[in-house]
């Protein structure tokens with residue numbers, strides 16, 4: 001049997017009297033691309049923030065490749081091979097685009113791997129080119145459009161060469177054409193993981209999205225949460241025809 005990859009057990013988060021998440025348990029396999037969906041306020045971002053230790057769980061446990069990682073500092077979690085993009089993108093606006101990515105490349109994980117990577121700058125350029133914004137490398141981040149900022153956010157995450165990548169609304173605010181581009185890049189990254197001189201197995205992914213029709217095209221499995229609890233888990237086809245999920249969330253969207 002394959003070694004467990006990400007295992008989330010009984011994760012719970014309360015904010016004062018608010019139960020944001022109650023006893024969430026799920027697993028992600030090494031080769032999976034999983035969607036995490038649910039209505040606004042269901043607890044999706046909170047789930048990612050707890051796994052990456054930006055928020056401390058009220059209770060519950062997270063393990064990665066057999067090791068308990070609950071409560072480790074976020075920098076250590078990144079170094080173990082987990083990266084995440086934020087729902088709200090906050091680059092260093094006054095710095096050039098490439099410098100924003102180079103900051104990620106400086107994490108020990110990225111530095112340690114691959115003697116063939118001559119410089120951090122080359123690595124950052126590879127990540128930018130993979131995301132389709134190589135030509136903007138020297139521009140200050142402040143001039144980027146919303147769509148390009150989303151791509152920069154992805155470049156920063158993949159520059160750490162994660163084995164597991166969390167994406168919080170990667171299509172948020174993008175046009176249909178931009179959404180399709182990013183969706184294709186994510187699938188390509190997952191399958192081949194090759195960009196520039198870098199190539200790896202391709203990360204497992206957990207993607208939070210409200211744009212369901214695009215999401216359902218690229219994920220293998222979907223987890224639905226509602227009011228901080230898991231409502232359903234299944235293949236995209238199972239989820240879009242699940243009566244409870246339709247009532248709670250999907251409505252006529254898909």
Ligand SMILES: Nc1ncnc2c1ncn2[C@@H]1O[C@H](COP(=O)(O)OP(=O)(O)OP(=O)(O)O)[C@@H](O)[C@H]1O
Pocket residue numbers: 015018020038039040041042043044045046047087
């Ligand atoms: N830092 C916080 N302090 C207090 N309440 C919070 C905090 N972060 C989140 N919440 C609350 O926890 C619940 C879950 O929020 P979360 O951001 O995880 O939802 P979400 O599923 O990501 O929603 P959306 O689709 O709108 O991004 C919400 O009721 C939210 O208001």
Ligand SMILES: [Mg+2]
Pocket residue numbers: 044045046087168
């Ligand atoms: Mg959210």
